[in-house]
Amino acid sequence: EIVLTQSPATLSLSPGERATLSCRASQSVSSYLAWYQQKPGQAPRLLIFDASNRATGIPARFSGSGSGTDFTLTISSLEPEDFAVYYCHQRSDWWTFGQGTKVEIK
């Protein structure tokens, strides 16, 4: 099973700041990696697919990069609604998720 390790576990930032989230895979997943946002009591929301493609309706401040084993989700300037938990997810071999990074208000 491919294990996805996300860092940091928690990111404390202020609105307007840049957020950089990391996801490392235990083996190459090529570009078969997605990012989701989840708010309390809600289902996950697809943000980025195939490492760098924004899903429908996702603002341009969200961007993804990486391939192989190392991936990054960047939020260029945090809006109040962006404070949430973010998960990476691979579909290269079965479907696994990371343990999440919480972006909280500093």
Place this chain on the structure above:
Amino acid sequence: EVQLVETGGALMQPGGSVRLSCAASGFSVSNNYMSWVRQAPGKGPECLGLMYTGGSTYYAESVEGRFTITRDGSKNTLYLQMNSLRVEDTAVYHCAREDSSGYFAHWGQGTLVTVSS
């Protein structure tokens, strides 16, 4: 508009069985790749299994032989039959639909299954 609504969650005893339902609207469950994904408290999601358009199903090792995914096209509903429940099966259970991106683009709000003696 795509909508998924899960029902059937309950407080269960270890060893028990329960069937979850996922009622879909805005698309056909028979013509899409559908999945069940669970999320234990404070944990990341875990994909339990998938059903493809042809009816083939695939399961995670953690539930293989205990959980079964079926669908009823006439009701446009996906099901998850859960047998031999364990305490570690306690989670919110979501159904999800893959879109053309190949990822879970649509999710239901989930239904809570608690397994406890």
